Amino acid sequence: MNCTRFYRSLIALALIFSGIRAGYAQQIDSMINLYGERYPQEKIYVHFDKPAYNTGETIWFKSYLFAGIVPSPISKNFYAELLDQSGKVLQQKILPVYEGSSAGSFDLPANLPPTIVFRAYTTWMLNFDTTFLFSKTIRILNKTVAVAPAATAATTGGAKQTGTAKQPAATAAANSNPSSMVTLRFFPEGGDxxxxxxxxxxxxxxxxxxxxxxxxxxxxxxxxxxxxxxxxxxxxxxxxxxxxxxxxxxxxxxxxxxxxxxxxxLPPAKQTGVTLQCAPTGSREAFIIRRSLDATDELKTLYLLGYFNSQVVYKARLNLTQNFMVSGSIPLEGIPTGMLQMTLFDANWKPVAERINFVNKEDYFFTTKVVPVAKSTDRRAKNTLVIDVPDTLKSNLSISVTDAGLTKSDPDADNIVSHLLLSGDLHGYIHNPYYYLTGNDDTVRSHLDLVMLTNGWRRFKWDDLAAGKLPVIKFPRENYLSLSATLTGVQPNQVPKNTQINVFLQAKDSSRQLFFLSIDSTGKFQQDGLVFFDTVSVFYQFNNNKFLANKSVVNFSNGTHKSPAGVKPDSAWRVPMPIDTSLLNRGKYFALEAERLKPELEKKVKTLEAVTVKARTKSKQQIMDEKYASGLFTGGDATTFDLTDDVSALGAMNIFTYLQGRVAGLQISTGGQTTLQWRGATPSLFLNEMPVDVTAIENIPVTDIAYVKAFRPPFFGAMGGGAGGAIAIYTKKGGDVSSNTSNIGGLDKSKLTGYAVPKEFYSPDYSKEVTNADLPDIRPTLFWQPYLLFDKNNHKVTITFYNNDVSKRIRIILEGMNEEGQLTRVEKIIE
CATH class of the missing domain: 2.60.40 (Immunoglobulin-like)
Incomplete structure (x- = not known):
């Protein structure tokens, strides 16, 4: 699935074309290629810790973002929302994208309806067909009425369902006449x-x-x-x-x-026309084209285009002047697994038939091993897993461990593989889509071809392509957050060209960053590529311009977008999807237990307030980390340095000379221009968790620095995936400095919202003393880790989790992708 290898292979594919209207054909196929190069469409898959929830619980999720057949390099901001059935946004989270992925959570309040919708997108996706936005219907189990025993759950994706529902043998009592709701649709091959x-x-x-x-x-x-x-x-x-x-x-x-x-x-037949019939034959996609015997001249010369991932891979001129039928085949060598589209045009390049085919090369998997080293379903028992990715490519995985009764086992249900390769590219609901990727025998291929015949795919408006029209991009590519300032109260001609605003961003922990913003051609002041969390204070001052300081009002924004009001709710959201009774009962059990234990927990907390609790003393490193690090910078695989009481730091010329030789594998050269290298890549640099370059740090006096964290590669908190790790430098604050630095006197002040604050998944360690250990443990999700990162130097990870008090069957689901777009999924049961 190597993208470069794929595009090189396109050059070798046969392009059969000659003669009439070559210029017009060139316009069409060059426009298709242009779409693929400039306007690649993104698709999203989301891994949830479990499929259904109760009020008061947390939805944990990890998103995977693809463009074509590889992790998307396009979008840097990920938008996740919870909606009700009318489409009203209940909650929204904006998260940074790292290595084509993002992770977050939603806390569910008590006042939720029985069904909500999780919707996810990037603003780049809003430029195109919004029915391909990711969506999933989520049941709130303790608000849901019981249904017939044989019914099971279903989900939606975009304007389609992408879930795992089985056809119920019995129907809910609310449906008194189910047969009247059965629908039959016909799909002539090619269209007519x-x-x-x-x-x-x-x-x-x-x-x-x-x-x-x-x-x-x-x-x-x-x-x-x-x-x-x-x-x-x-x-x-x-x-x-x-x-x-x-x-x-x-x-x-x-x-x-x-x-x-x-x-x-049945749909009425056209009096004259053409038909397109396809059939895969090993390494080629065969086709037969027929025209009416009394067809007009426009149907006696036809053109066939085959395209994969918006790149033309086949082009043929078909002469049907003497014969009413012609056959041929498209070579599939070099084309990886995915959707192959074929469009047939008449002599005037008007589309007359279209067909989609699925090429299955079975090249989309990479091997991942999940080995339980220690396993037990006893009360609060310890479980240890070793996850091994025996590959040299970078890979990015997520893992959920839950009570097995909360997740229905369905080997054919939609997952990361089927969604990113199949169901995420099609209109309409695909039932049990993973089934079509579990084998490649004649039976499975025949069933998969039925899916191709009964589900639509349309990327291009052919009239627009023929006219050379490109899509209107309302939402340009986002480069993380922006510090954007707009002036009001003054006319544009009153703002000098070289006007500059000096801006300080100050986080809640008093860490700050200075920016000098110059006016651009649109009259705005902007700095993009920023990553910050929660709410920051913005202090600003015009540089030597008292008129603007007195007359103008500065409005700051972070460059993100509000929920897309123009996107209509999917009609499927309003359908009360069936749900498996055993899953419903198991979920309600956890909800009832949580409600029963709430008074005990509140009583325990009140008792603790009147009791002296002895706790282990925190290390100085833990204290410094809690004081300075936040969000993605907390904890982590890092070497830390506390400079507040390090006498040796006083003699260092700058922080880079101090770090020389202190971090294994980190190479620092300070001769002339300072350069850094770690595992063959350049480490990302952060000052108070703001991305900076070397020059912004090397002139800071070491006496002003309190704390340094050197994160070993890879560090997913850095742009580009942090292949060279990262160095986070924190200047002194609070009790580490002699003066109060919480305010910046004499400057105007505003507020700016950053990314949603990351929430840490709680996983108790019963080998140590745990607060409230005497209360029952009824955690439905035992372990959740959204980021497991592997490369050639790090291909094994060991994780440990403890069982709750009630689970006798434990389900493990591991999903992920590597840098070339190959996918993996492992599901295991511990019982």
């Missing part, structure tokens, strides 16, 4: 039925939830004669062949799995 031409027609039968229904029936013409038989062969899908005749209309008479009878009209 054409009189006199045999076509493959796919069928799809679903219930009111969009879930598959079995059916069988016959197709009759308007004289009552039976012309075809059909039946569903897999998940409500099937196919039959039909050659429409002039003057005939067609109706399907069919029976669903509950023996209810129905009638559905």
């Amino acid at each position: 039925l054409v009189t006199g031409l045999e076509s493959v027609v796919a069928v799809k039968v679903t219930d009111e939830f969009g879930l598959p229904v079995s059916a069988e029936g016959v197709v009759k013409d308007n004289s009552g004669a039976t012309v075809a038989n059909f039946g569903t062969v897999h998940d409500g899908m099937g196919r039959f062949t039909l050659e429409p005749q002039a003057g005939k209309t067609y109706t399907a008479e069919w029976t669903d799995e509950k023996k209810q009878t129905h009638k559905t009209s």
Whole structure:
């Protein structure tokens, strides 16, 4: 799945084209390639710790962001929202993207409806088809009414469901007449039925939830004669062949799995036209194209384009002047796993047929081993896992460990592999999409082709491409947060060209950063590429311009966007999706236990207030870390230095000469221009957790520095993934300096909101003394780690977690991707 290797291979693919209207063809395929290069579309998959929740719990999530077939380098801000069924935003989190991923959490209040929607997107995605925004319907279990035992849960993704629902054998009591909600749809291959031409027609039968229904029936013409038989062969899908005749209309008479009878009209056939029929044949994608015998001249010369990931991989001019049928094949060598689109044009380059095909090279996995070294389901027992990625590529994984009763085992359900390769690229609900990637035999390929026939994909508006029109980009690419200032109260011509604002950002811990913002061509002052969390104070002053200081008002923003009001809620959100009764009961058990224990916990807390509690003394390093580090900079794999009582620091010329030889693997050269290298890459530098360069640090007196953390590579808190690790430098504050530095006198002040504050997952260590250890432990999620990072020097990680008091079966789910876009998923049960 190497992107560079893929694009090199495109050059070797056969491009068959000659003769008529070559310039017009060049316009079309060059525009397709331009779309792929300039406007790659992103897609999102989100790994949750579990599929359903109770009020009072926390939703833990990790997002994976792709562009084409590789981790996306485009967006730097990730937007996550909780919505009600009407589309009203209940909560929003904005998070930084590191190595094509992001992680966060939502705390669920008590006043939630039984069903909420998790929606995720980047602003770049809002420039295109917003039905591809990620969304998932989440049930609030202790607000949910019980349903029939056989029913199971479903989720949505974009304008489609991307979840794991099974077709219920029994329907909820609220649905008094389920058969009336069953729908049959027809999908002629290529798009249209054409009189006199045999076509493959796919069928799809679903219930009111969009879930598959079995059916069988016959197709009759308007004289009552039976012309075809059909039946569903897999998940409500099937196919039959039909050659429409002039003057005939067609109706399907069919029976669903509950023996209810129905009638559905087929779409009318066009009088003249063309058909496109496809079939994979090993290393090639074969096609057959037929035209009407009395077709006009526009249909006697056709053009076929094949494109993968918005890059043209096949182009052919087809001469049907003498023959009404032509066949050929597209070579698949060099094309990795993914969607291959084929569009057939007439002589005037108007699209007349379209088909999508799935190329499965089974090249999308990388190996990950999860080995339980110590396992037990006893009360508060210790479990130890070793996670091994035997590869030299960088990889980025997440892991959840939960009570097994809270997550239904469904090996064919949507997951990181099926969503990023299949369901995330298609309109409409794909039932159990991972099934189509579990094998590549004839049966699975045939079933997968039914999915291709019954689900839509459309990226291009061909008229726009032919006219050379490019999409309107309303939302440019974001480069993390911005410090953006806009002046009001003065006319633009009253602001001199070289005007500058001096700005201090001061965090709640009194750490600060200085910026000098110059006016740009739009009349704004802006500095982007910033990463800061929570709320910061903004102190500012105009540089030698008293008129602006007295007359203008400065409005600051962080450059992020509000929730997209123009995106309409998906109609599927309002459907009360069935849910598995065992999962519902298990979830409610945890909710009831949490409610029962709440008075005991509150009583315990009040008692502790009147008792002297003896605790272990914190180390000086722990005290310094709590005082200075925040968010992604807390803890971590780092070498730390406390300079507040280090006499040797006084003799150092600067912090870099002090660090020379003190951190294993970190190479620092201070001869002339200071350079740093760690594991072959340059470490990222932070001053009070703001990204800076070497020159911003080397002139700071060592006596002003209190604390230094050297994070070993990789450090995911740095832009670009932190392949060279990071060095975080903190200047003195609070009791470490002689004067009060919490205010900046004489400057105007404002407030600015940063990224959502990271929340740390609580995992007790029962080998040590734990507060409230005498209270029952009913944690539904035993362990959650959104970032497990591996590379050639670090391919094993050991994690430890403790069981609660009630779980007898424990489910482990590990998902992730590597730098070339290959994917992994491991699911294990401890019992």
